[in-house]
Amino acid sequence: MAISGAILLSYVVAHMIGNLKTFFGPEDLNGYAHWLRTIGEPVLHYAWFLWILRAGLIVAVVLHITATVQLVRRDHRARPVGYVHRRPVRATFATRTMRWGGATLALFVVWHLLDLTVGTVNQDFVEGDPYHNLVADFQVWWVNILYLVALAMLGLHINHGFASAARTLGVTSVRRERAIKIFGSGMAVVITAGFALVPISIMTGLVD
Template sequence: MPILVRGFLSLINAGERSNVRTVISTLTRTQSARSLWSTTIGKKAVMAATGLIMLFFLVLHMLGNLKVFFGSSDFDRYAAWLRIIGEPVLPYSWFLWIQRAILLVALVLHITAAAQLSFRDRRARPVSYAHGQRLRATFATRTMRYGGVILALFIVWHLLDLTLGVVNPDFNPNSPYHNVVKDFQVWWINLIYIVAVVLLGVHINHGFWSASQTLGVNRPTRDKAIKAIGSTLAVALTVGFVFVPIGVMTGLVN
């Protein structure tokens, strides 16, 4: 601790000294967090952590969506149950709003870190890759940036469509099952949804491996296993999400 701070602490009583130390410790941690955020590895760590938070949500969301195959009463009951989780400790719908707030913060941090890293990368390498290097880049890596932008736009549209009902003329706030079925009876909505889900799968396939690298989980001996887990998650989520519009289109869900 700096000499000036130690001298100041010696002039105050024990209780105040403890409070000052707490404030100084908090400021130090805040400065450390800002310093970490300013580094490339810090931004990558934020991207990895927020990506895993959103991945966990997506797994649960996909499993919940599959309830649509059990009929309208089961699906609507499931949607209603989401609003009473935590009662009576939490007021009605608070769990959903807390979840949405966490996801919103995670999404904003994820996008911000990605945009800043992309800007740094372009600034550090003003000359494009040689042709051979570009060919060696994987399909997932090349599409992460633009796929991420498309996914962000899709999330906005998806919320306006099935959560808020702003762009859904048949929206019924009391029947999520009705909203899903009516939505996926429109071919162009299915097309948008399926393209977005495929891009999501590509994003997860590469992002899961990249996150394991950033967080230090991956090792040469674990590389194949990490890639296999990422690919399995990507395929399972893609198939699970796409299965719903296909079910509506084929009459399995009506």
């Protein structure tokens, strides 16, 4: 779970940075999207790199979900009978929302692909013009709400998952634990804000 999560987090950071090219205009964003499809040429054919990347991300998502199910089942097998008296556990909101928040993100990813990659649910989708598709999409108020809610879930997931993964991989220690938690929380805020800037700017007319 920790390794697959780290792979997915790396992609999310790169994706966020790419999205910020929206603020430099259609030529920059569309040029960046075209460049992604030419990576590896002439060894790789046009868009092969993207398909290899997508395949790797699908594997990482499947492994992440599989690990989650395995850990939940192991937890239940370890304690099939509930405690008669349970001490209250001090858990953060991010911790309590990890499982259903992860399920929400999985559904959102499917929507996101249908919306801005395939264009099935985007009423004004234009093939090969991601800037236009973004602007057309985020001018719809309920689409903005959907994306912002999903981004909030992503931030919570990263906030808890980063510290948990660091502990699992042996990176953390008593001395470094606080610093790792602060770094993970800061990363969650930066990623959430970085993604949210685009729909909010389009919705408010700063980007058109």
